[in-house]
Structures are given as C-alpha cells and as structure tokens.
Amino acid sequence: MELTREEEEILNGRRGEELAKVLEVIVKVGEALEAKRLVNVTHAHISGISYKNIGDAGLEFIEKLASSNLRVSIPATVNPAGMDIKKWRKMGVKQDFAEKQLRILGSLRKLGFKMLLTCTPYLYEKIPPGSQVAWAESNAVLYANSILNLYTNREGGPLALLEAIVGKAPLYGYRLEENRRPGLVIDFSDIKRTIKERELYQAIGYYVGTIAKFEVPLIKNYPSLLLQPDNVKLFLAAVGASGSVALVRFHGEGGNLERYRPDIDDVYSALPADFSDEGTILMGCPHLSAREIRWLADIVKRWGKPKRRVIIFTARVLENSMYKDIVALSRAGIEVYFDTCMVVADLKSMGVDKPLVDSAKAAYYLSSQGYDVGLFSRKDILRVFYGDSV
Amino acid sequence: MRIWGRGLVEGAAKGEILVASEPISFYGGVDPRSGRIVDKKHALYGKSIAGKILVFPYGKGSTVGSYVILSLAKNGVAPAAIVNILSEPIIVIGCVLAGIPLMDKPEKNPIEVLQSGEKGVLVVEKGKAYLEVEEYV
Numbered sequence: 001m002e003l004t005r006e007e008e009e010i011l012n013g014r015r016g017e018e019l020a021k022v023l024e025v026i027v028k029v030g031e032a033l034e035a036k037r038l039v040n041v042t043h044a045h046i047s048g049i050s051y052k053n054i055g056d057a058g059l060e061f062i063e064k065l066a067s068s069n070l071r072v073s074i075p076a077t078v079n080p081a082g083m084d085i086k087k088w089r090k091m092g093v094k095q096d097f098a099e100k101q102l103r104i105l106g107s108l109r110k111l112g113f114k115m116l117l118t119c120t121p122y123l124y125e126k127i128p129p130g131s132q133v134a135w136a137e138s139n140a141v142l143y144a145n146s147i148l149n150l151y152t153n154r155e156g157g158p159l160a161l162l163e164a165i166v167g168k169a170p171l172y173g174y175r176l177e178e179n180r181r182p183g184l185v186i187d188f189s190d191i192k193r194t195i196k197e198r199e200l201y202q203a204i205g206y207y208v209g210t211i212a213k214f215e216v217p218l219i220k221n222y223p224s225l226l227l228q229p230d231n232v233k234l235f236l237a238a239v240g241a242s243g244s245v246a247l248v249r250f251h252g253e254g255g256n257l258e259r260y261r262p263d264i265d266d267v268y269s270a271l272p273a274d275f276s277d278e279g280t281i282l283m284g285c286p287h288l289s290a291r292e293i294r295w296l297a298d299i300v301k302r303w304g305k306p307k308r309r310v311i312i313f314t315a316r317v318l319e320n321s322m323y324k325d326i327v328a329l330s331r332a333g334i335e336v337y338f339d340t341c342m343v344v345a346d347l348k349s350m351g352v353d354k355p356l357v358d359s360a361k362a363a364y365y366l367s368s369q370g371y372d373v374g375l376f377s378r379k380d381i382l383r384v385f386y387g388d389s390v
Numbered sequence: 391m392r393i394w395g396r397g398l399v400e401g402a403a404k405g406e407i408l409v410a411s412e413p414i415s416f417y418g419g420v421d422p423r424s425g426r427i428v429d430k431k432h433a434l435y436g437k438s439i440a441g442k443i444l445v446f447p448y449g450k451g452s453t454v455g456s457y458v459i460l461s462l463a464k465n466g467v468a469p470a471a472i473v474n475i476l477s478e479p480i481i482v483i484g485c486v487l488a489g490i491p492l493m494d495k496p497e498k499n500p501i502e503v504l505q506s507g508e509k510g511v512l513v514v515e516k517g518k519a520y521l522e523v524e525e526y527v
C-alpha cells in the first residue's frame with residue numbers, strides 16, 4: 001500500500017509507539033483488502049460497545065487504549081450500550097454488568113467520544129455530503145451511503161474505533177465511486193400498491209438485502225412514501241440485517257442489469273419472522289426519531305393506555321427536546337428507554353419472552369438470539385396496541 | 391508438503407490442523423469461554439478450535455466477531471494460527487489484536503489438500519507465509 005510521508009512517520013513511531021500500533025492495524029486491514037492507500041475520514045461512529053456483546057476482552061481492549069495518551073482526532077459518536085445508563089436497575093441489569101458497562105463508557109468518553117449512544121447518528125450529526133466517514137453500525141452505514149451521500153464501508157466496531165483515533169481509513173469498497181454503481185435492479189411494479197396499503201417497508205427492505213448480497217441494488221417502481229425518513233430508516237435497517245450490501249440506489253437507470261420483479265409471496269417468504277399480534281411490543285430498532293415519538297404520543301393521547309406491554313427505545317438527546325411527549329408516553333404506561341436498544345440489551349432480564357416488533361432487523365437479530373419473535377406492520381399499530389376494540 | 395500464501399499477521403505456530411469447508415461466524419458461532427464451535431448448523435459443531443491451526447474459507451457475520459477472537463485469546467482457547475482462502479476485516483482485526491498468526495491466499499486450496507488431524511507449522515514473516523504439513527493422517 002502507498003503511504004504518505006506523514007503516515008510513514010506515524011508507523012515509524014515518530015508520534016509515539018501507541019499511535020504507530022493503531023495505524024499498523026489499519027494498514028494491515030487495508031493490505032488484506034488490497035486498498036491502494038488510506039483516505040482521511042471526517043467523522044466516526046462505532047459499534048460494539050455493549051458489555052453483553054464484547055465481554056471482558058472488549059472492556060480490556062478499550063480500557064487499554066484509554067489509559068494511553070491516544071484520543072480521537074475527529075468528531076466521533078457511539079452506538080447504544082447494553083443498558084439505559086440511568087434506569088438500568090429497572091431493566092433488571094445486575095450490578096456487576098452495570099459497573100463494567102459504565103467502565104466501557106467512561107473509557108470511551110476519555111478517548112473523546114461523544115456519548116450519543118444511538119444507532120441513528122444520521123439524525124443528529126451534521127456532516128457535509130460527499131464526506132468520507134468511518135461508520136460501523138450497519139443501518140447507519142446504509143443511511144449514510146444511500147441517503148446522505150457519505151462514503152463509508154461497514155467498518156466494524158474495533159476498526160472504526162481505531163480509525164477515529166488516526167482519522168484515516170483504507171480506501172476501498174464503497175469509498176470508491178466505481179463500486180457504488182448498481183449491480184442489479186429490483187422492480188416493485190407488481191406489488192407497489194400492496195406495499196403502500198400494508199406499509200411493508202421493512203419487509204421489502206429485508207427482501208432487498210436477501211437478493212442483493214454483495215451487489216448494489218437499484219430499486220424501481222416503489223411507493224414514493226418509502227422515501228419518507230422514518231420509512232426509509234426501517235427499510236435500510238432491514239437491508240443491512242439480511243444482506244452484506246452497504247448502499248441502495250433509489251434513482252437511476254438499470255440498463256441491461258439483471259432484473260428481479262418480486263411478487264408478494266417472494267417478499268413474505270424471505271422474512272425472518274411471521275406477522276403476529278401476540279407478544280410484548282418493542283419499538284425503536286433503529287432508535288425512534290423525534291417524529292416517531294410524537295406520532296406515538298398522539299396515539300396514546302387520543303386512544304389511551306395500550307392494552308399490551310409496550311417498550312420503546314430512543315436516543316438520550318430526545319429526553320429533553322421531546323419531554324412533553326415522553327411524559328405522555330410514560331403516563332400511558334409505555335416504558336421508554338434511552339442509551340440502549342432491544343438488540344444489545346438483555347430482554348430476558350426485562351421479562352420479555354415473546355417480542356412483537358415492527359422492525360425486520362430486530363426480528364432477525366432477536367430470532368438469532370433464540371426468541372420466538374412476531375412482526376407487525378405500523379399500519380396495524382392501533383390493533384396491536386388496543387386489540388379490535390378501536 | 392509446503393503451501394505458500396500471503397502473510398497478514400506475523401508469527402509462528404505449531405499445532406493440529408482443523409479444516410472447516412464453510413465460513414465461520416465468530417460472534418454467535420464460537421463460545422469465547424470454551425473455544426468450541428456452538429453454531430449447530432456448522433459442520434464443526436461441538437469441536438474445539440483451541441490451539442489448532444484453523445483453516446476455513448473466510449469469516450462472516452457481525453463485526454463483534456473481532457472481540458470474540460480477542461476473548462478466545464484472553465481465555466487461552468484461541469486457535470494457534472488461522473489460514474483463510476481470503477481474510478476479511480473481522481478476522482484480520484481479531485488476529486492483529488490477539489496476536490494470532492494469519493495467512494490467506496494460499497497457492498493451493500487448503501480445504502481440498504488438507505485434512506483435520508494432520509499436524510503442521512505456520513510461519514508468517516514480512517508478508518510471506520507458509521504452512522508446512524509435518525505429519526499426514
């Protein structure tokens with residue numbers, strides 16, 4: 001790999017042994033991926049910070065980094081942790097787990113990370129279009145590449161952490177224009193109306209990820225409501241769960257590319273869980289936006305307390321800005337958690353046996369954790385909240 | 391028999407060879423405490439990778455897998471070395487952080503020419519690497 005003089009100097013230890021080691025890892029990964037050089041990145045977002053996922057080895061790795069003189073060199077944010085940092089006792093989290101989770105967060109703070117603790121950094125961080133960034137959370141990576149015209153690969157937790165320190169990433173994959181061209185077309189002509197009527201945005205997202213695998217999909221003839229920010233958030237999260245692709249194209253010509261024209265059974269049969277009305281309702285994968293919090297608050301103000309247990313997950317930054325709506329939700333008996341999410345927290349300790357989710361991404365990850373998961377469409381929100389009485 | 395390849399993480403290791411013909415997801419697929427493969431759908435289900443020269447095509451699944459490789463090393467049950475057909479970031483980062491010698495792009499398909507139970511030595515030095523098979527089954 002071609003290195004600049006500055007990079008050579010860092011590798012030679014001119015700016016300290018610790019920084020040299022960090023860059024060495026990034027260069028190794030770049031060589032494995034046959035990157036020609038490194039590129040400067042202007043923002044980082046790291047995943048893999050839940051103690052439930054990374055364990056003592058992850059804790060030690062992050063603490064060791066923080067005990068050095070290394071700090072992040074660019075604005076950098078973090079994904080949800082394994083618990084709400086204020087209300088963890090209410091979640092049934094044990095003292096030992098909480099202490100270790102707080103140690104991870106303390107070390108990340110010391111390294112200079114902003115404690116956003118959300119998987120939706122794209123709703124809060126202002127980054128100019130066209131920027132190269134280092135993001136690790138799959139739904140955020142898809143949103144960055146597909147909607148915000150940012151350039152990132154699915155960097156992976158520890159790599160993005162090291163890239164945040166050096167401010168550089170290997171130049172390959174989705175960072176290069178030539179790899180952002182569509183490789184197949186998925187045409188929703190035959191089911192456009194059904195998608196719109198049943199609000200199947202997460203479902204078609206999951207299908208797209210399954211079909212696309214490593215190729216960039218160009219999707220066509222979808223309902224325009226798909227591009228509403230909350231719908232596209234659910235859609236892209238599902239793409240990221242079922243596939244390895246990091247970019248979806250919504251506009252353009254497919255030319256002679258291979259075409260798929262699914263019927264509704266193709267979409268349903270790809271899903272990781274069946275549609276259901278049973279279970280504890282979990283929402284917020286990805287984290288609910290301010291608009292979605294307002295929407296739910298309006299529902300409970302009009303219709304009252306849900307008949308079922310409802311738990312929602314969102315970003316801490318909304319605790320203040322959406323205060324009134326969050327109070328309304330809490331009064332209606334809805335459990336609101338910040339800093340964490342249904343995928344990285346321990347649902348068993350929260351007394352959840354059968355999750356009922358509106359997110360195909362959550363359905364996939366919770367199924368793989370062994371839960372018997374049901375899926376619902378947001379079109380049916382009143383029915384799943386209140387039964388047939390509404 | 392000596393198989394040359396590309397050296398990604400330097401070091402040398404000796405051990406029993408364990409060959410998987412399918413990819414491995416370390417997160418959810420390998421128990422970080424015991425070093426056993428716990429993915430029920432995997433052909434090596436129940437087998438321990440501890441101390442082995444582990445040969446598999448490539449890694450897959452969540453990038454948290456890098457932390458699982460680090461956990462295996464911390465718990466003393468990591469593979470002695472890894473040989474891939476093509477290494478992707480999860481495996482490269484995990485091996486760099488855990489100090490596990492790593493070779494990929496072998497000149498011959500190791501999944502076809504090697505058998506589990508054979509003993510070998512993997513040497514990775516300055517970008518060059520080879521696996522020497524010492525004892526045939």
